[in-house]
Amino acid sequence: MSYRLGLTVIMVFAIVAIGCGLWGYFVPLTGVTGVWGPLAAAFGALCILIGGALMVRARSRGARFVLMLLLALGIILTAFAAWLLHQWIMLAALALCAVGWLAAVSGPEGDVA
16 A cells, blocks of 8 residues: 555544544434543544645655654544544544554655655
């Protein structure tokens, strides 16, 4: 999988995770309706989406390294929040974000430009 395809996977499944977080907050009888936890997890997924979009525009090797490190941290912490909230679909979406992150890290550098 290439670098750009990995970033695309990250951004698509971050959107899914945002939707799951908002669903958990607004839909009745989810067990977490109206509490701040799903909103915080949705915000974490939004940060992952923004980080993926910034990665597309990053040109220097240092910027890509820092953004990939922050993306990994965001994916792990948001997945932990989804696990604590019992939001399993959100957790699966974040697991697929992690697969996209691995693909972006191990993808060929030639398609960056």
